[in-house]
Amino acid sequence: MTRLLSNLYPVTKTIKSDFSGTLEITWYNGKKHLNTKNANYSFGSLQRILKFGLNNIDLNSINSILLLGLGGGSVIETLRSDFNYKKSITAVDIDPVIIEIAKIEFDLIENDQLKIVCEDALQFMKINKDQYDLIIIDLFIDIVMPKPFLELSFWQNVIKASSTNGSILFNASLEKTKSNSLNDVISFLKTRMYQTVVFEKFNDTNTIIIAKGL
Numbered sequence: 122m123t124r125l126l127s128n129l130y131p132v133t134k135t136i137k138s139d140f141s142g143t144l145e146i147t148w149y150n151g152k153k154h155l156n157t158k159n160a161n162y163s164f165g166s167l168q169r170i171l172k173f174g175l176n177n178i179d180l181n182s183i184n185s186i187l188l189l190g191l192g193g194g195s196v197i198e199t200l201r202s203d204f205n206y207k208k209s210i211t212a213v214d215i216d217p218v219i220i221e222i223a224k225i226e227f228d229l230i231e232n233d234q235l236k237i238v239c240e241d242a243l244q245f246m247k248i249n250k251d252q253y254d255l256i257i258i259d260l261f262i263d264i265v266m267p268k269p270f271l272e273l274s275f276w277q278n279v280i281k282a283s284s285t286n287g288s289i290l291f292n293a294s295l296e297k298t299k300s301n302s303l304n305d306v307i308s309f310l311k312t313r314m315y316q317t318v319v320f321e322k323f324n325d326t327n328t329i330i331i332a333k334g335l
């Protein structure tokens with residue numbers, strides 16, 4: 122019934138999170154979305170933006186993915202359903218409430234191909250010893266990307282975790298212009314031999330960066 126009614130108008134349920142404030146689960150056009158006060162976290166425009174990024178990456182050569190910022194898991198749905206990617210994904214999120222929402226509201230199931238880690242991505246990357254063919258970085262608290270994720274110490278750990286010829290998809294900013302720190306990250310990737318393409322204001326909102334190790 123909820124799904125039918127949602128074709129006429131959105132139905133919203135709210136859940137409190139210590140990290141992201143009030144989270145809204147909203148039925149819209151027959152599909153559930155996860156939103157914060159000011160942003161779409163999952164299954165709306167965010168899902169389309171990451172799908173655009175994935176369209177620019179050759180997924181045939183990817184055997185392992187690290188996702189920093191699980192949210193409701195919409196990019197996992199895109200990978201599995203639209204790109205038929207069935208191999209390994211490790212997803213990290215700091216927020217246990219979000220992880221529970223991903224499982225209960227968006228039917229995400231942990232199995233041999235999907236490992237979910239509840240941890241601060243900064244800490245996870247400091248101690249991580251594994252390498253991944255694709256690293257997706259989508260770390261926001263509402264509309265803000267926490268500052269440490271634009272520091273080069275974090276990006277050094279990202280490069281360490283990236284396989285030879287690995288790719289990085291970075292949902293980098295919702296700001297109107299690129300900050301100095303984001304420009305520093307782009308320069309850093311280029312000096313570390315990553316072919317780096319920047320899509321500014323994709324969808325009029327997000328700056329997306331795609332980097333491929335040469």
Ligand SMILES: C[S@@+](CC[C@H](N)C(=O)[O-])C[C@H]1O[C@@H](n2cnc3c(N)ncnc32)[C@H](O)[C@@H]1O
Nearest residue numbers: 163190191192194195196214215241242260261
């Ligand atoms: C836009 S949502 C991710 C959406 C998700 N990629 C998808 O496809 O549906 C941003 C996520 O980043 C997470 N996040 C923010 N800061 C974090 C941190 N320090 N460590 C890990 N996750 C963090 C938030 O809890 C939130 O779930």
